[in-house]
Amino acid sequence: MAKPRSDQKREEIFQAGLKLFAQNGYSKTTIKEIAKEAGVSFGTVFTYFETKENLFRACVIEPLAYFKEHMLEVYEGLDNLTLPKLKELIGNHVDLFLEMEQELRIIQYVIGQPHRFSEIEELDQFADAFFLFIQDIVKIGMKKGFLPESDPQEVGYGYLAYLSGIRLIFTDHANVQLTNAFKNQALRLFGIGK
Amino acid sequence: MAKPRSDQKREEIFQAGLKLFAQNGYSKTTIKEIAKEAGVSFGTVFTYFETKENLFRACVIEPLAYFKEHMLEVYEGLDNLTLPKLKELIGNHVDLFLEMEQELRIIQYVIGQPHRFSEIEELDQFADAFFLFIQDIVKIGMKKGFLPESDPQEVGYGYLAYLSGIRLIFTDHANVQLTNAFKNQALRLFGIGK
Amino acid sequence: MAKPRSDQKREEIFQAGLKLFAQNGYSKTTIKEIAKEAGVSFGTVFTYFETKENLFRACVIEPLAYFKEHMLEVYEGLDNLTLPKLKELIGNHVDLFLEMEQELRIIQYVIGQPHRFSEIEELDQFADAFFLFIQDIVKIGMKKGFLPESDPQEVGYGYLAYLSGIRLIFTDHANVQLTNAFKNQALRLFGIGK
Amino acid sequence: MAKPRSDQKREEIFQAGLKLFAQNGYSKTTIKEIAKEAGVSFGTVFTYFETKENLFRACVIEPLAYFKEHMLEVYEGLDNLTLPKLKELIGNHVDLFLEMEQELRIIQYVIGQPHRFSEIEELDQFADAFFLFIQDIVKIGMKKGFLPESDPQEVGYGYLAYLSGIRLIFTDHANVQLTNAFKNQALRLFGIGK
DNA sequence: TATGAATGAGGATTCATTCAT
DNA sequence: TATGAATGAATCCTCATTCAT
Structure with a gap:
């Protein structure tokens, strides 16, 4: 099972979103940046948050x-x-x-x-x-x-x-x-x- | 309110930008919307403000x-x-x-x-x-x-x-x-x- | 007025869509290909047909x-x-x-x-x-x-x-x-x- | 109907592919959907058919x-x-x-x-x-x-x-x-x- | 063998900016 | 000066495929 890792990844992506949305606002923040900041690949963001908007909502x-x-x-x-x-x-x-x-x-x-x-x-x-x-x-x-x-x-x-x-x-x-x-x-x- | 301005079109574009930037933020506001709000054509915005950023700066x-x-x-x-x-x-x-x-x-x-x-x-x-x-x-x-x-x-x-x-x-x-x-x-x- | 050109461009894009949709189906056909086939730029396709689906519908x-x-x-x-x-x-x-x-x-x-x-x-x-x-x-x-x-x-x-x-x-x-x-x-x- | 097949999972995936490819065409059909229709997990499809194209070819x-x-x-x-x-x-x-x-x-x-x-x-x-x-x-x-x-x-x-x-x-x-x-x-x- | 998380290439779409009329 | 068609860079999102468990 890969679940224990999952929760950590979600948190890292969440924190990256928090940081970047706070810094640059919604539109100016890109998923690419969030992925980089979280240390995951582009697609992985979508594994944990269906859309950019959902991630923002969570933040x-x-x-x-x-x-x-x-x-x-x-x-x-x-x-x-x-x-x-x-x-x-x-x-x-x-x-x-x-x-x-x-x-x-x-x-x-x-x-x-x-x-x-x-x-x-x-x-x-x-x-x-x-x-x-x-x-x-x-x-x-x-x-x-x-x-x-x-x-x-x-x-x-x-x-x-x-x-x-x-x-x-x-x-x-x-x-x-x-x-x-x-x-x-x-x-x-x-x-x-x- | 701001400066006395001979050119009325500039003022209308400026006010439209003010309104829309305030309402939707920088990125979410489009030049097209501003033009529509100001009652001018799309290209005219660029006649008075070289770039979108310049218009925002003015605002x-x-x-x-x-x-x-x-x-x-x-x-x-x-x-x-x-x-x-x-x-x-x-x-x-x-x-x-x-x-x-x-x-x-x-x-x-x-x-x-x-x-x-x-x-x-x-x-x-x-x-x-x-x-x-x-x-x-x-x-x-x-x-x-x-x-x-x-x-x-x-x-x-x-x-x-x-x-x-x-x-x-x-x-x-x-x-x-x-x-x-x-x-x-x-x-x-x-x-x-x- | 650029309208006379417009109609011709629309027709070229339409024909390109017709050809490529017929050849490769809807999903496999890309807007990029249609644009190339029509001899227009990528974005121009969207000037004449709001979405890929609309173009297909027209076809x-x-x-x-x-x-x-x-x-x-x-x-x-x-x-x-x-x-x-x-x-x-x-x-x-x-x-x-x-x-x-x-x-x-x-x-x-x-x-x-x-x-x-x-x-x-x-x-x-x-x-x-x-x-x-x-x-x-x-x-x-x-x-x-x-x-x-x-x-x-x-x-x-x-x-x-x-x-x-x-x-x-x-x-x-x-x-x-x-x-x-x-x-x-x-x-x-x-x-x-x- | 087709060939007698010892492996039932392969057959279920095949039938799912048959149904969905027929319904939605090649590009619109996803491996995820096929897996769901066949009642197997996502990765299992690839155990029986190396690629999506191979599955289609078989169909x-x-x-x-x-x-x-x-x-x-x-x-x-x-x-x-x-x-x-x-x-x-x-x-x-x-x-x-x-x-x-x-x-x-x-x-x-x-x-x-x-x-x-x-x-x-x-x-x-x-x-x-x-x-x-x-x-x-x-x-x-x-x-x-x-x-x-x-x-x-x-x-x-x-x-x-x-x-x-x-x-x-x-x-x-x-x-x-x-x-x-x-x-x-x-x-x-x-x-x-x- | 079975699973599904991770990856990233590829595609539709948006939109600021340019420029011919 | 005013217009809006043309352009293509940039972005979100999808999904086949890989691979560790």
Whole structure:
């Protein structure tokens, strides 16, 4: 059986797609390049992904699952939220957005061309869920008194935009100083200082 | 909007390119489509823009000039900045980002693929200039006392990311409520409330 | 205007398609070969025929129109049919089948793979019409007394099969002797001798 | 039907090839489809037939052997031919042509593209032999007086064309009525009625 | 012997660009 | 200057064949 090798090859092709789609966009990326980057032959790409579009789709959808899991995660439930936990959560969000460079670049590519990619629907669903999640946090924070008076919707919109933007702007890999800057500014969107 | 232009055909082709490049990206947009959208014949596009790439370049660079002008603009100079004027400036920034949908979509397309487009340099220069501009504002605001203690760099980074993000996230045309939300959250990044 | 040239080019491509599809079948014929045979460049084929399939379709359908016209033609109407006129008609049929070598070869290719080509419907319609036409002739011939007692349906089936077969069997260009042989045998299917 | 064959897998692959080549032609038929139809794995096809072309060749040549045997067969020798025996022979011919649908479809595919398949030579040899066989029959029939004055060559050509045509025209399975029609018309080519 | 993953040559099609009118 | 036919490079995808298991 050649199956154990298969899974590895699929992953290599997937990673190559992730890298090149992120770097050059969908149309400019060729299967030939992906094959070369993955260290496989041209035809092998089609063994694992029926079409170029399917590979791209996978590069959008599969990271999204990981993303969902980590963005909406609060230890011990929302009801036990405290200010330190919120700060940690925000820190994790910023880290995640700065880490997942390629995946987010592809997602932005899709968002930027909503007419063109049907995957946009899954992205919208995620954005909606995240938006509600943030609103809940703001409400709880206000109720518990560790967040100032705020409009939960406004914070939700603003925070989502902000996170999206930090990945957009900086093309080089993030450094510690920058990361801290982003975390501090994120806190301000919730009305809290350092 | 951009430059005053005697030749109307050039402008129509330019606008068609702006629209379609924003909608579908560089590679997916064809000259034929642009010609159709502009209401000119196929070959005429090449009369006004030597190559497809040149047209795209124009769609990136020309709006940037307008953009620079309006983003870095403070009436009566930075030294006379006051809190109301800052609020107005921030309001203008948000409005501008929400208005210039197509232009910013193209710019984001370029930013998202820095290896691919040399225009990125001009964009970087603009980002740098804007970044410094915001830092200066923060410094003056703190000195004059209408801004709280802040790290000017952090505010600069955060604000730029934030503005970029608000254009990225919302694909439909902005409404008043959303606009206000974005403006209010922008103030928070400067450490000031409503 | 380049239109006058256009029509000629289209015809050249069409003829090249006719020849090569007839010679090698649909799949084995490449656009490259057609272009070469037509003396045009590769891309020009697509200027005149959107796809390879469209070109093939044209090679099936367009000759069929000519074919219909000449196969179902009786001067002065069926009611005035006489034995000499019938003999002439049969002679014309045989001539037509022997002349239209390429066109019929393509039609046979389609008939041989009815699941594959939707054009088969038009062919079936023609076959039906021709079948009825022959039956009418037999009925009139019997009524007028210049044809012996026959089953019109049987003659129709047999004659249609026969005509189809004479094109199938002989790959080289027909000679006079062969042509006469086929005409004489065709008469026998109607129950009449030389 | 063809040869007795010890290896059942070979036979299944062969039959699958026969069916699919007949249905879709050479190029459109894939090894994968043949494997699926035969119920074997992809690679197994190559165990029994070195190449796709070899399998196709087998699908042309092997039925031809059976065909030869049954088409040229006269019980008790040509010298003892009588009218009833001739009628029986013609009936057998028609039956055989109507029965061997797939095999004949492939053969017609080859005949239709003589430049493309070298197997055409074997087919030509068979056609020549059959042609002579029919001529001999006509000569004997005339000598013995049960056939009218005819040109043996003409009958040979016509009869061969006719048989070929009956297979070509009717795509659905033959019924009794149609079969009888074809047999009756075949007799007419020999100058004899029902 | 049976399998099916890997390979890459070959083909249809797209589309930027050229250029004759 | 405006047009759109002509060109062919570039790309996705198919599929026969090979070969390791």
